[in-house]
Amino acid sequence: MHDLSRRLLLALGGATALAGPALAFPDRPVTLLVGYGAGGATDVIARALAEAAAPLLGQPMVVLNAPGAGGTIASDRAAKAAPDGHTILLIANAHVVAPGLYARLPYDTVGDFAPVAFVGQSANVLVVPADSPDRDLAGLVRRAREAGRPLQTGSAALAGFQPAHQIMREALGIAMETIPYRSGPQGQADLIAGRLDLMVSNVLEVAEHVKAGRLRALAVTSPGRSPLLPDVPTFAELGVPDLQADSWFGILAPRGTPDAALDRLHAVLTEAMAQPAMQARLVSMGLIPQAMTRAEWGGFLATQTETWSAVPRRAGVRIE
Numbered sequence: 001m002h003d004l005s006r007r008l009l010l011a012l013g014g015a016t017a018l019a020g021p022a023l024a025f026p027d028r029p030v031t032l033l034v035g036y037g038a039g040g041a042t043d044v045i046a047r048a049l050a051e052a053a054a055p056l057l058g059q060p061m062v063v064l065n066a067p068g069a070g071g072t073i074a075s076d077r078a079a080k081a082a083p084d085g086h087t088i089l090l091i092a093n094a095h096v097v098a099p100g101l102y103a104r105l106p107y108d109t110v111g112d113f114a115p116v117a118f119v120g121q122s123a124n125v126l127v128v129p130a131d132s133p134d135r136d137l138a139g140l141v142r143r144a145r146e147a148g149r150p151l152q153t154g155s156a157a158l159a160g161f162q163p164a165h166q167i168m169r170e171a172l173g174i175a176m177e178t179i180p181y182r183s184g185p186q187g188q189a190d191l192i193a194g195r196l197d198l199m200v201s202n203v204l205e206v207a208e209h210v211k212a213g214r215l216r217a218l219a220v221t222s223p224g225r226s227p228l229l230p231d232v233p234t235f236a237e238l239g240v241p242d243l244q245a246d247s248w249f250g251i252l253a254p255r256g257t258p259d260a261a262l263d264r265l266h267a268v269l270t271e272a273m274a275q276p277a278m279q280a281r282l283v284s285m286g287l288i289p290q291a292m293t294r295a296e297w298g299g300f301l302a303t304q305t306e307t308w309s310a311v312p313r314r315a316g317v318r319i320e
Helices: 003-019 041-057 069-079 094-101 137-146 163-172 184-192 203-211 259-274 276-284 294-308 310-315
Strands: 030-034 061-065 087-092 113-122 124-129 151-155 176-180 198-202 215-220 247-254 287-289
Touching: 030 041, 030 069, 041 061, 041 087, 041 113, 041 203, 041 247, 041 259, 041 276, 069 087, 069 094, 069 247, 087 094, 087 113, 094 294, 094 310, 113 259, 113 294, 124 137, 124 184, 124 203, 137 151, 137 215, 151 184, 163 176, 163 198, 163 310, 184 198, 184 203, 184 215, 198 203, 203 215, 247 259, 247 294, 259 276, 259 294, 276 287, 294 310
Parallel strands: 030 061, 030 087, 151 176, 151 198
Antiparallel strands: 087 247, 113 247, 113 287, 124 198, 124 215
């Protein structure tokens, strides 16, 4: 058995039995909320998970997009949903940046949710237009410092605030102006057209553009190279070890959801991700599946919230 399959199956533990038909939950379709529009990384991952989980769950898992405000609209909707396990939320790491960016959120990023399952991590990629004069990271940094103006970048995260962009500012000492977009693909269309200088985007959203020659990839934010773009160096390889800002994805439920429902959902999702075909599908998206227990995922969420909510505070960025 593949080592990853083994680790994912071990994570099921005794909860696997809960996936059997003896448990009444769920008795109707389960809604998987996504805080971003169709076609982005979070949406694509959600639809793959829903398709693989539904046969094991015994009910449809329906993906419902509720885009806007960097995912916070969907998070608020999930936090206020009935805590019965029939509404869950797929988050990206923008969820843990939000409390440092927004002066007021209508929910508690950690306290109003129950951990269900961690999905995995994937690289973000620094990309420029194919006809950009920036052939490598050193060239981009040099041009940024000589330009006499901030470089134009775009982001669909949190009203345009992209943590990786802020870390680039800190680590490379360059000025950038971020244009907010409703979705990553919308910003990438402007980048391809030359209306932006650069973007840091999830590898799933840009890999095909890079392979087709529409964009040029300069570096990835992960500790190791992305399997989707194995020829693209990491920032660490280029002498910028502090610039690590991967994307990660996980599933939450409203606080107060019964443990039996949470355990069943965890067991089903973990079993779905352990299937070789599903693993191959996720890896083809640039996502590295990673098994966590519910407790481990909850601890990871709390730690990540503390780490990443500090980034906008350091930048002095605040949305009232």
